[in-house]
Amino acid sequence: MEIKTVSIIGHGVLGNLFGKIITDHLGKEAVRFVADKDRIERYQREGVFSNGEKCDFLYMDSDAPCEPADLVIFTVKYLQLNSAIKTARNQIGDNTIILSLLNGIVSEEIIGKTYGMDKILYSVAQGMDAVKTGNQLTYHLPGRIEFGEADGSYSDKVKAVDEFFTKAGIAHGMPKDMIKKMWSKWMLNVGVNQVVTAYETTYRETQKEGEARDKFLAAMREVKAIANYKGIDLTEADIQYWVNDVLAPMSPDAMPSMRQDTLAHRKTEVDLFAGTVIRLGKECGIPTPVNQFLYDRIKEIESKF
Numbered sequence: 163m164e165i166k167t168v169s170i171i172g173h174g175v176l177g178n179l180f181g182k183i184i185t186d187h188l189g190k191e192a193v194r195f196v197a198d199k200d201r202i203e204r205y206q207r208e209g210v211f212s213n214g215e216k217c218d219f220l221y222m223d224s225d226a227p228c229e230p231a232d233l234v235i236f237t238v239k240y241l242q243l244n245s246a247i248k249t250a251r252n253q254i255g256d257n258t259i260i261l262s263l264l265n266g267i268v269s270e271e272i273i274g275k276t277y278g279m280d281k282i283l284y285s286v287a288q289g290m291d292a293v294k295t296g297n298q299l300t301y302h303l304p305g306r307i308e309f310g311e312a313d314g315s316y317s318d319k320v321k322a323v324d325e326f327f328t329k330a331g332i333a334h335g336m337p338k339d340m341i342k343k344m345w346s347k348w349m350l351n352v353g354v355n356q357v358v359t360a361y362e363t364t365y366r367e368t369q370k371e372g373e374a375r376d377k378f379l380a381a382m383r384e385v386k387a388i389a390n391y392k393g394i395d396l397t398e399a400d401i402q403y404w405v406n407d408v409l410a411p412m413s414p415d416a417m418p419s420m421r422q423d424t425l426a427h428r429k430t431e432v433d434l435f436a437g438t439v440i441r442l443g444k445e446c447g448i449p450t451p452v453n454q455f456l457y458d459r460i461k462e463i464e465s466k467f
């Protein structure tokens with residue numbers, strides 16, 4: 163199984179970032195950005211820029227009949243996932259591999275209900291400090307994609323994506339414990355995305371001592387408690403990994419995706435983060451006051467849009 167064609171559903175921060183890297187390495191024909199006519203018309207009219215460079219991308223109308231892609235990557239927000247699943251309908255065939263770079267622990271199962279879990283590899287995108295304002299994407303750190311099977315095997319699908327990302331210049335890893343990795347990344351997002359948004363700040367406030375950083379750590383510890391109850395071995399060392407190895411090198415002026423949403427007056431992924439923590443906390447009998455605080459604050463910010 164060799165991956166030659168990729169379809170990206172979602173032309174925002176992650177779609178642009180990874181689509182540009184693949185295009186630069188393998189040529190424009192290797193990546194098709196799939197969307198409805200109106201979106202494509204807007205992208206072509208306004209142009210799309212990555213670190214100041216105008217991008218020359220290949221667009222494909224989601225209604226157009228076509229050969230399925232070898233790899234489909236979902237890079238939309240949680241509230242857009244159901245429509246993106248429909249947008250992908252002509253891209254997915256019997257042998258297509260699917261990656262969902264959405265944060266959280268549920269998007270793979272949602273996509274799998276329509277297209278089959280056999281096509282899906284679990285994945286997370288991490289370490290990028292990308293910010294998109296209008297049609298301008300800027301970043302210093304491109305980050306990486308970690309992916310794999312739930313059982314940690316080096317399956318044909320994993321091998322094909324490994325070989326493709328190597329050719330396409332995408333930094334990647336294949337952890338043996340992908341389910342723990344997904345929870346761990348979700349734990350980071352529950353902390354940093356929500357605290358930066360609730361405190362209306364940037365990464366700076368979470369990189370130094372103070373109330374925001376305390377809340378960031380406390381929100382992550384609520385996820386850790388739920389994970390441990392469910393038998394997922396998240397530890398304090400996992401929290402320290404995110405704080406020291408991933409968050410510390412980020413540009414202090416950059417901000418996570420959720421804060422970019424509120425600045426643009428878009429509804430956020432709060433239900434994917436605090437909403438899910440609160441629900442799981444109730445199911446497991448674990449108190450989640452910090453996530454309740456963050457949930458209320460973020461809903462209050464959203465209510466003003």
Ligand SMILES: NC(=O)C1=CN([C@@H]2O[C@H](COP(=O)(O)OP(=O)(O)OC[C@H]3O[C@@H](n4cnc5c(N)ncnc54)[C@H](OP(=O)(O)O)[C@@H]3O)[C@@H](O)[C@H]2O)C=CC1
Pocket residue numbers: 171172173174175176177196197198201237238239240242245246247249263264265287288290291292294418419431
């Ligand atoms: N930003 C980051 O640094 C990171 C983000 N993530 C996660 O990745 C996911 C994507 O985030 P991000 O890239 O920031 O999201 P963005 O909001 O920047 O981009 C989403 C894009 O999807 C497009 N879109 C929505 N619905 C459809 C559809 N049906 N068909 C085609 N395109 C569609 C939107 O178009 P339009 O603008 O026209 O609505 C938008 O361009 C989220 O779950 C996020 O939490 C994970 C790691 C890092």
Ligand SMILES: CC(C)(CO)C(=O)C(=O)O
Pocket residue numbers: 265287288289290291292305351354355417418419420
């Ligand atoms: C924190 C970050 C950038 C991951 O590195 C992220 O996942 C997000 O902004 O949603």
